[in-house]
Amino acid sequence: MATAELSLQHEFHDYTLRSPFRASWQKVMMWVFIVVDALTFGSLLVSYGFTRVSIGTWANPAHVFALHIGGKEIPLLLIAIMTFILVSSSGTMALAVANAYERNKKRTVLFLTLTMLLGLTFVGCQVYEWTHLITHGTRPWWNPYGPPQFGAYFFTLTGFHGMHVLSGVLYLAIVARMVANGTLDRRGSYQLVEIAGLYWHFVDLIWVFIFTMFYLF
Amino acid sequence: MDQPIAHAEAAVDAHHHEPQSFWTKYVFSQDHKVIAMQYMITALVMGFIGMVMSWIFRIQLAWPDHNLPFLRLLMPTNMESGTLQTPGYYMLVTMHGTIMVFFLLTAILTGGFGNFLIPLQVGARDMAFPYLNMLSYWFYFLSCVVITASLFVTTGAASAGWTSYPPLSALEKATPGSGLGQDLWLIAIALFIVASTMGSLNYVTTALNMRAKGMTLMRMPLTVWGIITAAMLGLFAFPALFAGAVLLLLDRHLGTSFFLPHLVVGGEHIVRNGGSPLLWQHLFWFLGHPEVYILILPAMGITSEVLSNGARKPIFGYKVMVGSIIAIAFLSFIVWGHHMFVSGMNPWLGFAFVITTLIIAVPSAIKTFNWLGTLWKGKIRFTTPMLFAIGFISTFVTGGLTGLFLGNSALDIPLHDTYFVVAHFHVVMGLSSVFGIFAGIYYWFPKMTGKMMNERWGKVHFWLTFIGSYGVFWTMHYLGFMGMPRRYYSYDSYQFLPPSMHTLQMVITISALIVGAAQLIFTLNFLLAWLRGKKAPNNPWQATTLEWQAATPPPHGNWGPVLPEVHRWPYDYSVPGASADFVPQTVPVEIEPSGEHHRVAAAVNGHGQTNGHGNGHHA
Numbered sequence: 001m002a003t004a005e006l007s008l009q010h011e012f013h014d015y016t017l018r019s020p021f022r023a024s025w026q027k028v029m030m031w032v033f034i035v036v037d038a039l040t041f042g043s044l045l046v047s048y049g050f051t052r053v054s055i056g057t058w059a060n061p062a063h064v065f066a067l068h069i070g071g072k073e074i075p076l077l078l079i080a081i082m083t084f085i086l087v088s089s090s091g092t093m094a095l096a097v098a099n100a101y102e103r104n105k106k107r108t109v110l111f112l113t114l115t116m117l118l119g120l121t122f123v124g125c126q127v128y129e130w131t132h133l134i135t136h137g138t139r140p141w142w143n144p145y146g147p148p149q150f151g152a153y154f155f156t157l158t159g160f161h162g163m164h165v166l167s168g169v170l171y172l173a174i175v176a177r178m179v180a181n182g183t184l185d186r187r188g189s190y191q192l193v194e195i196a197g198l199y200w201h202f203v204d205l206i207w208v209f210i211f212t213m214f215y216l217f
Numbered sequence: 218m219d220q221p222i223a224h225a226e227a228a229v230d231a232h233h234h235e236p237q238s239f240w241t242k243y244v245f246s247q248d249h250k251v252i253a254m255q256y257m258i259t260a261l262v263m264g265f266i267g268m269v270m271s272w273i274f275r276i277q278l279a280w281p282d283h284n285l286p287f288l289r290l291l292m293p294t295n296m297e298s299g300t301l302q303t304p305g306y307y308m309l310v311t312m313h314g315t316i317m318v319f320f321l322l323t324a325i326l327t328g329g330f331g332n333f334l335i336p337l338q339v340g341a342r343d344m345a346f347p348y349l350n351m352l353s354y355w356f357y358f359l360s361c362v363v364i365t366a367s368l369f370v371t372t373g374a375a376s377a378g379w380t381s382y383p384p385l386s387a388l389e390k391a392t393p394g395s396g397l398g399q400d401l402w403l404i405a406i407a408l409f410i411v412a413s414t415m416g417s418l419n420y421v422t423t424a425l426n427m428r429a430k431g432m433t434l435m436r437m438p439l440t441v442w443g444i445i446t447a448a449m450l451g452l453f454a455f456p457a458l459f460a461g462a463v464l465l466l467l468d469r470h471l472g473t474s475f476f477l478p479h480l481v482v483g484g485e486h487i488v489r490n491g492g493s494p495l496l497w498q499h500l501f502w503f504l505g506h507p508e509v510y511i512l513i514l515p516a517m518g519i520t521s522e523v524l525s526n527g528a529r530k531p532i533f534g535y536k537v538m539v540g541s542i543i544a545i546a547f548l549s550f551i552v553w554g555h556h557m558f559v560s561g562m563n564p565w566l567g568f569a570f571v572i573t574t575l576i577i578a579v580p581s582a583i584k585t586f587n588w589l590g591t592l593w594k595g596k597i598r599f600t601t602p603m604l605f606a607i608g609f610i611s612t613f614v615t616g617g618l619t620g621l622f623l624g625n626s627a628l629d630i631p632l633h634d635t636y637f638v639v640a641h642f643h644v645v646m647g648l649s650s651v652f653g654i655f656a657g658i659y660y661w662f663p664k665m666t667g668k669m670m671n672e673r674w675g676k677v678h679f680w681l682t683f684i685g686s687y688g689v690f691w692t693m694h695y696l697g698f699m700g701m702p703r704r705y706y707s708y709d710s711y712q713f714l715p716p717s718m719h720t721l722q723m724v725i726t727i728s729a730l731i732v733g734a735a736q737l738i739f740t741l742n743f744l745l746a747w748l749r750g751k752k753a754p755n756n757p758w759q760a761t762t763l764e765w766q767a768a769t770p771p772p773h774g775n776w777g778p779v780l781p782e783v784h785r786w787p788y789d790y791s792v793p794g795a796s797a798d799f800v801p802q803t804v805p806v807e808i809e810p811s812g813e814h815h816r817v818a819a820a821v822n823g824h825g826q827t828n829g830h831g832n833g834h835h836a
Binding site for chain 1: 503
């Protein structure tokens with residue numbers, strides 16, 4: 001069995017070298033999956049653009065997503081905070097990956113946990129935002145701010161993205177557990193952390209597009 | 218930063234422990250060969266259901282409102298009186314299209330052939346992610362269960378056409394089939410997309426990363442090229458339909474108006490406005506067009522492989538074949554508008570789509586030319602797989618030529634709602650892929666099962682299918698040009714259709730039933746051969762590619778202790794100076810000469826044969 005394992009390890013080594021991208025098959029698959037997921041978000045965003053252009057009128061997001069502080073309306077404040085949180089989580093994720101390659105278990109787990117917490121905070125903000133809009137009467141089929149599609153796309157786009165953040169948190173939790181209990185040490189590689197990082201950065205990047213196209217325009 | 222030995226432990230677990238129990242060996246198997254057979258058999262069963270549906274509505278078209286009491290058993294909801302009711306007709310047509318396109322053709326070509334051939338032809342032990350591969354099949358199985366179950370819903374299955382255009386598919390009141398049936402349709406499609414995505418991620422990663430030593434990308438058989446390009450198309454095109462399906466479900470149940478403008482239905486104003494049914498059409502066809510190439514590219518690959526083997530000649534213009542596959546795949550993403558010429562599209566935009574559409578004729582024609590070049594002066598063996606491969610070329614050319622008619626918006630607009638379109642897409646994507654699939658099944662059946670299929674009945678199957686199919690679709694082209702509209706449930710009450718056209722409808726139906734009978738011959742041949750067929754030798758077609766070097770049927774892990782090593786391209790047939798008329802890819806060039814490095818010279822030379830100084834000692 002030991003020899004068989006050795007020869008298999010050899011085969012897997014060859015496979016990475018033979019890849020046109022010089023990357024392991026796990027990483028290649030994550031990249032292809034990211035393209036697929038990007039196209040799914042792309043389809044939703046293009047649909048949103050199509051509908052908004054064909055209707056002609058739209059709600060004013062600066063007004064809808066404003067926070068009232070001390071009687072003054074500050075446009076997009078919550079969204080700015082949410083964006084800051086998510087971008088920061090990309091930073092902590094990068095630190096987790098860097099520490100993973102230094103085989104620093106403790107710090108890897110620490111930064112993964114920070115990333116998860118930031119992700120959860122982001123989703124928490126989203127919950128606040130949804131509650132706010134729903135209590136003001138926004139429904140998938142109607143809203144007080146503009147054409148009904150405004151609410152419909154708001155829930156669809158942010159809901160779909162929020163689900164991605166949540167699954168990302170779950171994914172990172174599994175990876176953190178594997179780091180902590182030594183599974184990755186036994187495998188001899190921390191590449192799994194980097195691959196999870198690819199997904200996390202991708203979800204952050206998608207938010208930048210949603211932020212630009214839905215909230216800023 | 219890569220650490221390749223990385224996941225060896227997990228991979229050793231996944232790849233190396235041979236499954237022991239019945240359940241892990243045949244049911245929840247992670248072996249790509251078992252999953253391939255599961256995909257193939259499930260898809261063939263679905264295809265059979267789809268075919269029976271076509272018999273029922275073809276009978277209605279030839280003998281309108283004819284009483285067929287036995288059909289009451291098959292379809293209790295829509296056949297109460299023994300004659301097919303209008304909603305039943307639309308339901309059958311919708312389900313026939315959906316089942317054939319997704320659940321038969323897409324599933325068998327990528328899930329069936331992709332699973333079986335990719336690891337074996339590139340020299341891998343299994344797929345990169347065996348567990349994901351198993352999950353892919355079970356999601357597919359679930360989607361088949363959902364779509365089949367929708368047939369038994371009291372309001373009937375979906376009936377808005379396989380394209381499911383809203384508002385027909387978005388409003389419950391629109392048709393009986395727009396009730397629970399339409400929901401199940403959308404759920405089944407979403408499940409299918411999940412299954413197909415998991416499968417395709419595997420196919421692409423495996424072919425890119427897990428090739429055996431010496432198996433460079435440009436030494437992969439064209440079948441692998443066709444399948445992984447189709448997998449890429451699926452990965453990049455299905456997201457649009459997935460997004461569309463989600464939005465349509467929201468329109469149906471959450472009261473959104475993504476696809477619904479303000480409408481008056483049955484004198485009642487519906488409380489929706491601002492949506493556009495055209496958005497669905499764009500999302501659907503952004504998938505829908507690449508989808509036809511998802512079906513045709515693997516069939517093209519299989520055909521190339523079988524033709525080269527049957528003609529005992531290297532494939533003509535290998536590099537150009539690969540280039541054409543990639544060119545077709547790329548172009549398929551920028552032509553979807555040609556399905557929407559009649560939607561009121563701006564003529565200038567239509568013009569752009571006409572141009573991109575007609576450009577696809579170039580790589581398609583190159584491929585056809587190369588197939589003919591491969592046959593030219595070959596020592597052709599007319600085996601059953603070879604007959605089907607030649608049949609593929611015939612139907613592909615026929616369907617491709619009518620594609621040139623329909624790619625022109627000026628001609629498409631009058632022809633779009635006639636039988637001409639029905640005939641065109643059936644020939645070019647339905648028949649051609651089916652011929653490719655049959656070529657593949659007859660060709661690889663010995664490797665899959667270790668048994669040979671009966672050649673005589675195979676040939677009977679081919680000739681009945683070939684002639685019968687032309688009987689169906691040649692006739693349909695005529696009817697279309699004469700103005701026979703599609704989607705009509707009964708034609709006998711329309712004055713503008715002369716009685717002669719009615720006779721042609723009967724010709725179509727009789728031909729269709731003959732083709733159907735031929736598929737029963739195939740089914741029997743398949744089952745009998747598997748149960749008690751002649752034992753297959755290791756390499757019955759004297760082929761060069763890797764899978765024929767494995768044991769028959771290949772064991773778990775495919776290759777025993779040592780992986781094969783590849784020394785040449787996959788088409789070393791009739792190499793001058795070689796001891797046999799084929800040299801397997803595993804034979805070193807020091808032992809037998811190779812035609813690999815003379816490909817360019819041969820192509821320039823004009824007749825594709827590796828002539829002259831045939832030794833490949835210089836690398």
